[in-house]
Amino acid sequence: MVEATSPLADRIRLVVLFGGRSAEHEVSCVSAASVLDAADPERYDVLPVGITADGRWVSAAALVERSGATPELAAVGTQVDPLPVLAPSPEATTVVLPLLHGPFGEDGTVQGLLEQAGVAYVGTGVLGSALCMDKAMAKEVLAHHGLPQARHVVLNAFDEDSRGGLVRRVDIELGWPVFVKPANLGSSVGISRVSDGADLPAAVELAASYDDWLLVEEAIEGREIECGVLGNAELEASVPGEIVPSAEFYDFDDKYSDSGAELVVPAALPGDTVTEVQRLAVAAATALRVEGMARVDFFFEEGGRGLLVNEVNTIPGFTPRSMYPRQWAASGVPYSELVDRLVALALERHARRAGRIGRPRT
Ligand SMILES: Nc1ncnc2c1ncn2[C@@H]1O[C@H](COP(=O)(O)OP(=O)(O)O)[C@@H](O)[C@H]1O
Ligand SMILES: [Mg+2]
The missing domain is CATH 3.40.50.20 (Rossmann fold)
Known part of the structure; x- marks a missing residue:
């Protein structure tokens, strides 16, 4: 050590x-x-x-x-x-x-x-950052670790056969409505909610204008719960927060306009659900090679499958009014101390790795 x-x-x-x-x-x-x-x-x-x-x-x-x-x-x-x-x-x-x-x-x-x-x-290094940014790859890793998530289909925009058979696959594997997303964006850009096969090609076309890899996902009826993680080898989880969208879903305007979604910290959840959110947040972040900080986002399908991991954000919004800093403030780590902790974690990793580079393997 x-x-x-x-x-x-x-x-x-x-x-x-x-x-x-x-x-x-x-x-x-x-x-x-x-x-x-x-x-x-x-x-x-x-x-x-x-x-x-x-x-x-x-x-x-x-x-x-x-x-x-x-x-x-x-x-x-x-x-x-x-x-x-x-x-x-x-x-x-x-x-x-x-x-x-x-x-x-x-x-x-x-x-x-x-x-x-x-x-x-x-924050997170090259591999973890790339994995978390690519929603399709992140889903494969999370599935490999047995973590719960929405049913989904991954496809390449240039694969005409997959595009042609998509409506049928949704009928059989997912059911309507679905969310269509480019694999690699954020801020809800390029994402559509589609209720009908007739609207699917346009949604796929829009997502394909942002990335070659696309994700079609069953629409989850549930609350949106988010949990911060902080640490290097051992991640700690914050108290969870909840997003209450003001639009049909948490879209770009809802994220960044003042009249948009409401952020509730801490989320009103039973104690055992909080524990489960935190356990899954650490497990998902660890599987995806997160370091330093991340915000792990969930759907909470109450009365159904419970918590489903949606995505992991390695550089979450970082204003004092943003979810991640508010989660840590509510967990006893105020904003300026959060900056100090992140800097200390960056230095700890740097020192650890610097000591290793060039060292012969034993
Ligand atoms: N499968 C889904 N079921 C229900 N709502 C979804 C689903 N996927 C996305 N959404 C809605 O769209 C928003 C943005 O999608 P998300 O996958 O989080 O992408 P981004 O990286 O752009 O935040 C979510 O916060 C949620 O409101
Ligand atoms: Mg999101």
């Missing part, structure tokens, strides 16, 4: 990566602004590095208030090269906090860059 070096003894240069090329650019900016507000200036030199919607990295990027409350990445920062920004600094220990949601941020691509740069970073 490698001792975790008292990780917060040194001054930390905290590089907050935000913005990004996905549909979740804006919510990422809000998360980053919250961390900038909350990080203790005695401990952290925070270096915000924005990634513009077209993928350019800009340092000292300003967050500007747009109309309303949504900060946006100002296009006025100085363009920088990623690797020098991530290089070690002689004065402080560098830790990167990627707060990028969706493709090109949460999917292992940025994590691969951070691995190449040899820098400590918060």
Whole structure:
């Protein structure tokens, strides 16, 4: 066992990566602004590095208030090269906090860059990030571990035979209505609820415009319960929360408009259900190689199959009003302490792995 070096003894240069090329650019900016507000200036030199919607990295990027409350990445920062920004600094220990949601941020691509740069970073590594971002692969892994989930069909958009036989497969294997999703997005982008075979081709076409791999899933009648996990080798689970959508399902507008879904923390659940949510959250996250943090989302089919794992988000929304930080606040870990814990976990993993690289296997 490698001792975790008292990780917060040194001054930390905290590089907050935000913005990004996905549909979740804006919510990422809000998360980053919250961390900038909350990080203790005695401990952290925070270096915000924005990634513009077209993928350019800009340092000292300003967050500007747009109309309303949504900060946006100002296009006025100085363009920088990623690797020098991530290089070690002689004065402080560098830790990167990627707060990028969706493709090109949460999917292992940025994590691969951070691995190449040899820098400590918060959250799940390459494999776990990629698995959790791909809903089809995640389902295969969860099934292998015997974890409960909705019935589903995975198909490739170019496989004409699968597309042609899909209505019949839904009739036989799933029943209507179904949800059609691209395998690799977030924020409900490209997702449709389909009640009738006649509407299936359009939903498949829409999902196929976002990804080559698609998922068709039975629609679950149930509550939406979410549970945070925190830790490295041993994940801890938070108190569960509940999403109460205001629309037909928890769609993009419902997620990001003020009048949208209600977040209830803690969720009103019996004690034994809470224990089961937490057990399944840790099991699902462990199976999917989560490290540091994640939010595990469930459907709760009361009176039916009970809890079904829906998906695991490795970079959950991170404003103080977001579900993940609220779950930890309700579990006794307030926002700024959550940042400290995540930084400590990043350093612990980095030290452990650095000690291993290049060591001969025994
Ligand atoms: N099988 C399903 N049954 C019922 N509702 C679903 C199903 N799949 C998705 N939804 C609804 O759509 C929302 C978004 O789907 P989700 O799979 O969580 O994708 P995303 O990664 O975009 O959040 C869910 O929060 C839920 O409201
Ligand atoms: Mg979701």
